[in-house]
Amino acid sequence: MTTTEPTAPPTAADLEAEASALDAADPLRHHRDAFVGAETSLVYFDGNSLGRPPRASVERLAAFARDEWGGRLIRGWDESWMQLPFTIGDTIGRAVIGAAPGQTVVGDSTTVLLYKLVRAAFDARNAADPARVEIVVDRDNFPTDRYLVDGIARERGGVVRWIDVDLDAGVTEDSLRAAVGPATAVVLLSHVAYRSGYLADAAAFTAIAHDAGALVVWDLCHSAGSVPVLADEWGFDLAVGCTYKYLNGGPGSPAFAYVATRHQDALAQPIQGWMGTADVFAMGPEYRPAEGMRRFLSGTPPIVGMIAMQDTLALIEDAGIDAIRAKSVALTGFAVHAADELLAPLGVTVASPRDAGARGGHVTLSHPAMRAVTARLWSEDVIPDYRDPDGLRIGLSPLSTSFAETLAGMRAVRAAVADLA
Ligand SMILES: *Cc1c(COP(=O)(O)O)cnc(C)c1O
Numbered sequence: 483m484t485t486t487e488p489t490a491p492p493t494a495a496d497l498e499a500e501a502s503a504l505d506a507a508d509p510l511r512h513h514r515d516a517f518v519g520a521e522t523s524l525v526y527f528d529g530n531s532l533g534r535p536p537r538a539s540v541e542r543l544a545a546f547a548r549d550e551w552g553g554r555l556i557r558g559w560d561e562s563w564m565q566l567p568f569t570i571g572d573t574i575g576r577a578v579i580g581a582a583p584g585q586t587v588v589g590d591s592t593t594v595l596l597y598k599l600v601r602a603a604f605d606a607r608n609a610a611d612p613a614r615v616e617i618v619v620d621r622d623n624f625p626t627d628r629y630l631v632d633g634i635a636r637e638r639g640g641v642v643r644w645i646d647v648d649l650d651a652g653v654t655e656d657s658l659r660a661a662v663g664p665a666t667a668v669v670l671l672s673h674v675a676y677r678s679g680y681l682a683d684a685a686a687f688t689a690i691a692h693d694a695g696a697l698v699v700w701d702l703c704h705s706a707g708s709v710p711v712l713a714d715e716w717g718f719d720l721a722v723g724c725t726y727k728y729l730n731g732g733p734g735s736p737a738f739a740y741v742a743t744r745h746q747d748a749l750a751q752p753i754q755g756w757m758g759t760a761d762v763f764a765m766g767p768e769y770r771p772a773e774g775m776r777r778f779l780s781g782t783p784p785i786v787g788m789i790a791m792q793d794t795l796a797l798i799e800d801a802g803i804d805a806i807r808a809k810s811v812a813l814t815g816f817a818v819h820a821a822d823e824l825l826a827p828l829g830v831t832v833a834s835p836r837d838a839g840a841r842g843g844h845v846t847l848s849h850p851a852m853r854a855v856t857a858r859l860w861s862e863d864v865i866p867d868y869r870d871p872d873g874l875r876i877g878l879s880p881l882s883t884s885f886a887e888t889l890a891g892m893r894a895v896r897a898a899v900a901d902l903a
Pocket residue numbers: 591592593594624626627672676701703704724737
């Protein structure tokens with residue numbers, strides 16, 4: 483033995499070899515080329531916030547404006563647009579959330595749909611049992627969820643019951659069990675926590691709420707299109723999810739709502755508009771809610787906004803949500819590994835679950851310099867996002883992100899932290 487050197491730490495070359503091996507073995511790698519910008523060196527770490535556009539969507543939007551809006555004009559409503567919220571809803575049900583037809587509709591924004599469903603659920607449980615006055619929500623749920631629950635409680639004489647959570651994780655079974663009981667009307671939970679990426683056990687949590695006699699509304703914004711959801715099998719009551727995140731519907735594309743068949747005709751949503759009535763063009767003297775999912779609509783559906791998501795839904799059906807989840811697990815696992823190798827020596831910590839089974843599609847890295855790091859990276863065409871406190875979110879949209887892209891981004895994070903810390 484002539485060398486006394488300790489085992490060398492993994493080098494940049496090791497990570498590079500690992501990224502190329504992972505890309506070579508990735509059965510979904512060809513899908514990346516279906517997205518605008520795949521040919522550039524830009525690193526996109528924010529597909530969990532605003533997905534990249536599929537190239538096919540650029541064509542689809544242009545064709546829609548030219549041929550359908552331009553050519554069919556008002557006839558378009560009779561010919562297809564009136565049904566589009568339901569046909570796309572059923573596709574989301576089939577490809578993304580495990581829902582049989584007739585339970586999913588594309589409608590308003592996530593915020594508005596959550597408001598409609600949480601209020602409908604609160605009113606239904608409270609009317610059946612006036613002792614049920616509480617809405618359970620966690621303190622780290624997405625701001626819009628917390629704000630609208632607070633507003634509904636005030637409007638309806640209810641009470642918000644807050645669950646405290648660890649910011650690097652999320653709601654636990656024990657904390658949920660302790661929060662629900664005979665006073666609970668409805669529980670609102672996120673399937674994947676927007677900050678930490680923590681993945682809730684939606685089947686187990688639903689059962690806990692049901693055992694307490696409550697209804698559950700699931701916010702699927704950060705799971706739809708990246709983590710399998712089995713709404714029917716897991717006994718969901720109600721759910722809402724974003725379409726501009728992993729479904730690549732484009733900025734402000736409308737959200738979807740799921741209402742289990744058994745609840746549909748018993749729920750009254752609060753925005754009674756003409757598009758939710760039984761016979762829309764009867765224009766009758768008073769509101770009579772339609773049967774089925776139509777009653778959850780209010781006004782004219784945002785057709786232009788729901789055009790693009792159809793391309794990603796087709797991609798998801800083609801790839802299969804289980805294969806997408808497998809790639810997502812591999813991507814976030816690689817990002818955690820790269821963070822340990824490249825960033826831990828600079829004091830950066832992983833603020834997401836290390837257990838892949840408890841993690842959704844993004845990884846949050848924590849360091850006091852992350853706000854400045856994010857601003858610097860954006861100017862270099864490396865695009866993560868920043869969430870207080872000190873969190874850099876690495877969103878890895880499985881269909882449009884490669885392992886090489888992930889490594890390039892992690893190296894850029896390292897350089898920025900080294901400069902700015
Ligand atoms: C993105 C997101 C929303 C967004 O609601 P909008 O009404 O579309 O602005 C809501 N909830 C969660 C958990 C989200 O991640």
